[in-house]
Amino acid sequence: MKLKRKDLLGIEGLDREELELILSTAESFKEISEREIKKVPTLRGKTIINLFYEPSTRTRTSFEIAAKRMSADAVNISVSASSVAKGETLRDTAMNLGAMKPDCIVVRHSSSGTPEMLSRYLSCPVVNAGDGAHEHPSQALLDMLTVRERKGKIEGLKVAIIGDIAHSRVARSNIYGFTKMGAEVTVAAPPTMLPAGIEALGCRATSSMEEAVRDADVVMMLRIQLERQSESFFPSAREYSRLYGLDEAKLKGAKEGVVILHPGPINRGVEISPEVADGPYSLILDQVTNGVAVRMAIFYLLVGGAREEQHSEGAQR
Amino acid sequence: MNRLIIKGGRLIDPAAKIDGLYNVYVMGGRIASVKKAESDTSEAGPGVEVVDATGLTVVPGFIDAHAHLREPGFEYKEDIRTGTRAASAGGYTAVMCMANTRPVNDNESVARYILKKAEGAAARVYPVGAVSIGLKGERLTEMAELKAAGCVAVSDDGMPVVNGALMRRALEYSKITGMPVISHAEEPGLVGSGVMNEGAVATRLGLRGVPNAAEDAMVARDIRLAELAGGRLHIAHVSTRGAVEIIRDAKARGLNVTAEATPHHLALTDEAVMGYDTSAKMNPPLRSREDVEALREGLRDGTIDCIATDHAPHSSIEKDIEFDKAANGIIGLETAFSVIYGLVEEEAISLHQALYAMSANPARAFSLEGGKLTVGSPADIAILDLCAKWKVEPSKLRSKSRNTPWAGKELKGVVVKTILAGNVVFSRE
Numbered sequence A: 001m002k003l004k005r006k007d008l009l010g011i012e013g014l015d016r017e018e019l020e021l022i023l024s025t026a027e028s029f030k031e032i033s034e035r036e037i038k039k040v041p042t043l044r045g046k047t048i049i050n051l052f053y054e055p056s057t058r059t060r061t062s063f064e065i066a067a068k069r070m071s072a073d074a075v076n077i078s079v080s081a082s083s084v085a086k087g088e089t090l091r092d093t094a095m096n097l098g099a100m101k102p103d104c105i106v107v108r109h110s111s112s113g114t115p116e117m118l119s120r121y122l123s124c125p126v127v128n129a130g131d132g133a134h135e136h137p138s139q140a141l142l143d144m145l146t147v148r149e150r151k152g153k154i155e156g157l158k159v160a161i162i163g164d165i166a167h168s169r170v171a172r173s174n175i176y177g178f179t180k181m182g183a184e185v186t187v188a189a190p191p192t193m194l195p196a197g198i199e200a201l202g203c204r205a206t207s208s209m210e211e212a213v214r215d216a217d218v219v220m221m222l223r224i225q226l227e228r229q230s231e232s233f234f235p236s237a238r239e240y241s242r243l244y245g246l247d248e249a250k251l252k253g254a255k256e257g258v259v260i261l262h263p264g265p266i267n268r269g270v271e272i273s274p275e276v277a278d279g280p281y282s283l284i285l286d287q288v289t290n291g292v293a294v295r296m297a298i299f300y301l302l303v304g305g306a307r308e309e310q311h312s313e314g315a316q317r
Numbered sequence B: 001m002n003r004l005i006i007k008g009g010r011l012i013d014p015a016a017k018i019d020g021l022y023n024v025y026v027m028g029g030r031i032a033s034v035k036k037a038e039s040d041t042s043e044a045g046p047g048v049e050v051v052d053a054t055g056l057t058v059v060p061g062f063i064d065a066h067a068h069l070r071e072p073g074f075e076y077k078e079d080i081r082t083g084t085r086a087a088s089a090g091g092y093t094a095v096m097c098m099a100n101t102r103p104v105n106d107n108e109s110v111a112r113y114i115l116k117k118a119e120g121a122a123a124r125v126y127p128v129g130a131v132s133i134g135l136k137g138e139r140l141t142e143m144a145e146l147k148a149a150g151c152v153a154v155s156d157d158g159m160p161v162v163n164g165a166l167m168r169r170a171l172e173y174s175k176i177t178g179m180p181v182i183s184h185a186e187e188p189g190l191v192g193s194g195v196m197n198e199g200a201v202a203t204r205l206g207l208r209g210v211p212n213a214a215e216d217a218m219v220a221r222d223i224r225l226a227e228l229a230g231g232r233l234h235i236a237h238v239s240t241r242g243a244v245e246i247i248r249d250a251k252a253r254g255l256n257v258t259a260e261a262t263p264h265h266l267a268l269t270d271e272a273v274m275g276y277d278t279s280a281k282m283n284p285p286l287r288s289r290e291d292v293e294a295l296r297e298g299l300r301d302g303t304i305d306c307i308a309t310d311h312a313p314h315s316s317i318e319k320d321i322e323f324d325k326a327a328n329g330i331i332g333l334e335t336a337f338s339v340i341y342g343l344v345e346e347e348a349i350s351l352h353q354a355l356y357a358m359s360a361n362p363a364r365a366f367s368l369e370g371g372k373l374t375v376g377s378p379a380d381i382a383i384l385d386l387c388a389k390w391k392v393e394p395s396k397l398r399s400k401s402r403n404t405p406w407a408g409k410e411l412k413g414v415v416v417k418t419i420l421a422g423n424v425v426f427s428r429e
Helices: A017-033 A059-071 A090-098 A114-119 A137-151 A169-180 A207-213 A226-231 A237-244 A284-303 A305-316 B080-089 B108-118 B144-151 B164-177 B202-203 B213-229 B241-251 B262-268 B289-301 B336-346 B350-365
Strands: A047-052 A075-076 A104-109 A126-133 A158-163 A183-186 A204-206 A218-221 A259-261 B003-013 B018-027 B030-036 B050-052 B055-062 B062-067 B092-097 B124-130 B153-155 B181-183 B231-236 B257-261 B380-392 B412-419 B422-428
Touching: A017 A137, A017 A169, A047 A059, A047 B018, A047 B380, A059 A075, A059 A104, A059 A126, A059 A137, A059 A284, A059 B124, A090 A114, A090 A207, A104 A114, A104 A284, A126 A137, A126 A284, A126 B241, A137 A169, A137 A218, A137 A259, A137 A284, A158 A207, A169 A218, A169 B213, A183 A207, A218 B050, A259 A284, A259 B080, B003 B350, B003 B380, B055 B350, B062 B080, B062 B336, B080 B092, B080 B108, B080 B412, B080 B422, B092 B380, B092 B412, B108 B124, B108 B144, B124 B144, B144 B164, B153 B164, B164 B213, B202 B241, B213 B231, B213 B241, B241 B257, B257 B289, B257 B350, B262 B289, B289 B350, B336 B350, B336 B380, B336 B412
Parallel strands: A047 A075, A047 A104, A104 A126, A158 A183, A158 A218, A183 A204, A218 A259, B003 B050, B003 B055, B062 B092, B092 B124, B124 B153, B153 B181, B181 B231, B231 B257
Antiparallel strands: B003 B018, B018 B030, B055 B380, B380 B412, B412 B422
């Protein structure tokens, strides 16, 4: 079975069947990372380019490890978006990369839509590793995998996403993902960071953290960019933390067994208190572990779907 | 002395309240006479060019109150020769060109350079001078000199005049120059780093939005300033429902304010941005359906006087890049009539309203010749085929640039011929 598409540009266009396929594939790959020799030959001879126009340690490393555990050759290209050679169009960039005959290109870019624009000129799959405030599909997939693992299901869960919704690609991808999987999503942010028409994505929106957390099965905290203060999205870290920071007291209204997610890196003491981040309901490190499995699944389904037999050989070893 | 007869067409001259089958006689670049076709028995003499307009519609050549011809300074995007060729292919016989060239048209020498370059061009060119030196928003330009050099209005178009006091002074000066001040109305703080209309589409795409209030607030300010100064104000590229309401209210109070809207703001919504199409990126941005409806209503009731293209050529190096980094604007001269005729077909506006807004009204707003085909008027004429369709193929456009959201689209309403001062300057194959 394969995905119905060439690229993974976002969660918005996927249907539930495809989401389930990626999640179950990722689940079956988790075991590979537990082995002594953490490598299967599935994508041997395939070249995967990680093209990062925005600094990222975690996501880039996760994609790189995923590629290597599948035996693909991973090449990392880090470019500062501002230093991109003037005079080159996105078409030029895509054509040049395409000319090197990669089997997949993973793109992170600070400008929304760039992976989609590049994909139009590339015959190989393009994986969006986060574009501006648009989407971060692999993050949402690993979040869903993490929740499903712990809760046994996603259907019917109440999910609260709290933080800077306006500028968050993680929020958008998770709103699409969790609602497609049958969960009920509420986003909470100060009115300054609740973007116009966010409900059209399928969630409820509120500026009351208490309301969002009430009876939640999952609370996902977003990283607050402290630079946003300069644009008056919030007055100070102190005020933000008081209203929207997650601590033990604010968690009281949540459902018994609530789990906490955070895409990282966390601002301890700002959007999340240390005792919550390190507490028993925190799944933050499981998210990171699952990130590798989800990205292996993405590569497998986009690049190596035709080599199903090789994978099963590897998995049986 | 050139002589020309346009025979058998349906002449629509809204300003003269004419709509019927007429023969138009041209001599020496001007309209010599207009005769009812059924009773016209005169024969064309030797040396008279006859244009058979049977089945076609003959209208005053269009006048664009807002275009960027990019010369001097940005000739890789467009120049006066290609820009006016694009204009004539769109039925335009006159184009007002904005001052944001390099150097900026903020002094006599630049204005004269533009007019020099426009000699022999396919359309009349009327330069718009800058309000402030270098478009910096600090000091007023020498507007009387700009006028003497041939400018017909002043504008810092491309950016707002942020300093209210400077705008007030410019409007006060408009009383002695008679040149309208064209306001590119946006409150820069509210625009911020926005790249499209604020709303559900921007939220979905993860792009920063520009709220309607950014335009509404500045239109309101400029109207109050025009009132205070007693000056002559024209609002460029109106895009919001709020701005239409504010202008309607100002006109009701008897204020001498005029306004324009572009074909793209009248025809498209922010949905056109889906897929990160940089051909749908402009400033002001494409707005919501509600705003589009308000603009159409404004056109119907006369709140919006003019349809202006805001023809803004850009090369692929500015457009074929990341959406948020791409330049604002689209080319519009060659598609304007067909896009507007689409609104006529939809019955959103009447053909007469469209023609008024594309010729008679801009002529009146900026005190230009033309915009009508009465005896003695310049023989600036567009001949249209309202039944035919054409496909917009960017590579075949006359403009140097290709940034159009109508690429590949089939549009109804074709400009067949354009006549400038009695000479056929454009003929569609």
